[in-house]
Amino acid sequence: MRRKIVSNAIISSALVLLFNFSAFSQQNVEKYDSREYWIATMIKIADPVLKNLSQEQLRAKMPVINKDSNRVRVAHLEAFGRTLAGIAPWLELGVDNTAEGKLREKYIQLTRKALTVAVDPSSPDFLNFNKQQQPLVDAAFMAQGLLRGYTQLWEPLDNATKANIVNALKSSRVIKPGENNWLLFSAIIEAFLIKSGNGGDVHRIVYALQKHMDWYKGDGAYGDGEEFHWDYYNSFVIQPMMLDITRVLSEKKMDTVISYQKVLNRAQRYAAVQERLISPEGTYPPIGRSMIYRFGAFQLLSQIALQKNLPAEISPAQVRSALSLVVYRTMKAPNTFDSKGWLNMGVIGSQPSMAENYITTGSLYLCTVGLLPLGLPANDPFWTGKAEDWTSKKIWKGIDLPADHAYKESK
Numbered sequence: 001m002r003r004k005i006v007s008n009a010i011i012s013s014a015l016v017l018l019f020n021f022s023a024f025s026q027q028n029v030e031k032y033d034s035r036e037y038w039i040a041t042m043i044k045i046a047d048p049v050l051k052n053l054s055q056e057q058l059r060a061k062m063p064v065i066n067k068d069s070n071r072v073r074v075a076h077l078e079a080f081g082r083t084l085a086g087i088a089p090w091l092e093l094g095v096d097n098t099a100e101g102k103l104r105e106k107y108i109q110l111t112r113k114a115l116t117v118a119v120d121p122s123s124p125d126f127l128n129f130n131k132q133q134q135p136l137v138d139a140a141f142m143a144q145g146l147l148r149g150y151t152q153l154w155e156p157l158d159n160a161t162k163a164n165i166v167n168a169l170k171s172s173r174v175i176k177p178g179e180n181n182w183l184l185f186s187a188i189i190e191a192f193l194i195k196s197g198n199g200g201d202v203h204r205i206v207y208a209l210q211k212h213m214d215w216y217k218g219d220g221a222y223g224d225g226e227e228f229h230w231d232y233y234n235s236f237v238i239q240p241m242m243l244d245i246t247r248v249l250s251e252k253k254m255d256t257v258i259s260y261q262k263v264l265n266r267a268q269r270y271a272a273v274q275e276r277l278i279s280p281e282g283t284y285p286p287i288g289r290s291m292i293y294r295f296g297a298f299q300l301l302s303q304i305a306l307q308k309n310l311p312a313e314i315s316p317a318q319v320r321s322a323l324s325l326v327v328y329r330t331m332k333a334p335n336t337f338d339s340k341g342w343l344n345m346g347v348i349g350s351q352p353s354m355a356e357n358y359i360t361t362g363s364l365y366l367c368t369v370g371l372l373p374l375g376l377p378a379n380d381p382f383w384t385g386k387a388e389d390w391t392s393k394k395i396w397k398g399i400d401l402p403a404d405h406a407y408k409e410s411k
Helices: 002-018 035-054 069-091 099-118 135-148 150-154 159-174 182-195 202-214 233-251 260-277 291-306 316-331 361-375 391-396
Strands: 216-218
Touching: 035 069, 035 099, 035 316, 035 361, 069 099, 069 135, 069 150, 069 361, 099 150, 099 159, 135 150, 135 159, 135 182, 135 233, 135 361, 159 182, 182 202, 182 233, 202 216, 202 233, 233 260, 233 291, 233 361, 260 291, 260 316, 260 391, 291 316, 291 361, 316 361
Parallel strands: none
Antiparallel strands: none
16 A cells, blocks of 8 residues: 555656646747646646545635625635636646546546536535626536536536536526526536536526527627627637537537537637737737636637647647737736736736626636637647747748638638
8 A cells, every 4th residue: 555655656756747738838939739738737837726626625715806795705616617717628638647648637537526516515615606697607618618527527526526516506497597697607508408417497508509500700700799809809708609609519410500510610710810910029919808718719729729629720739839928928927926926917917907897717728718728639730739839920031921811701
């Protein structure tokens, strides 16, 4: 027994060295344009959330910084639901004998335990799924994480935990969504319930999807409600959730007039626009609300890469190189984390004035959805391709590229 404990300690130490966030050189581009750096970043962000919740210490240990004291009760589900949505594709790869596979095993077990605690009514860390409006949002991100990590994070759970998850998600039905992107929060919860055979309400799904089809503005972009907003909510919420919802409907042969393929075609155009928004220096326009979700702004580009649906003119390697620099530019800033490893509010470092009234510490963990391509295996071309310039970098070098064109659908 002692030998096993010592062996596990050695393995753990080796993993810490291999995926140590602070060990990456600021001078070596090959260091941060790598899978190892992405994993180190994910672990640096996610570990405090998952570890403390698994130990029933999230309420006790997570600082809740916010401008509205009424939001203290919602911050913990925010942190967990958003972290789950981001880390799930990586965990879905499962366990293997590589150093990374062993690290995944640790976080799969940690996440399953955190899920068990989060929905256990007897736990001090039982999370709030139905008091105030905000829990609908983060129950939805939790459901999205369960869809993305279905075989590793849902299927192995015991029946009692599954029942608690279903009860928690269904309890959020008392929250009425607004006539905007919030409709998709209700819809993705119902999509998970349908996929897992737990009585999802297809009418909520169809209503949400149909409204968004009505709000489509052209060239791959949707309004957030009837109006178009210059922000990143097409990527934070709208198009990733539409993809995940319509994929469930397609798998279940429940396609309505809103097809997965139509949603995907539009998303590919929006992803192409996102790739062009990344400057040669790895910055991007600070437009619209919720900017302090950091590189979560590129969730849609990351998801299209994860699903291997990038437009033909965009290579996986150029997306990796572009996103790697975005992540690095964001994460290297001083004061990105507090002294105990929790995220501070800001796009670059600590910028609390950029936080809207609805932002809490928990909100910040949506940045993890910018790391979705970790769900591609290490031998995928996304990771093995040589570093490559992305579109804006090529253009500003003077390279002659084809003109960009709007996406138009056939009538």
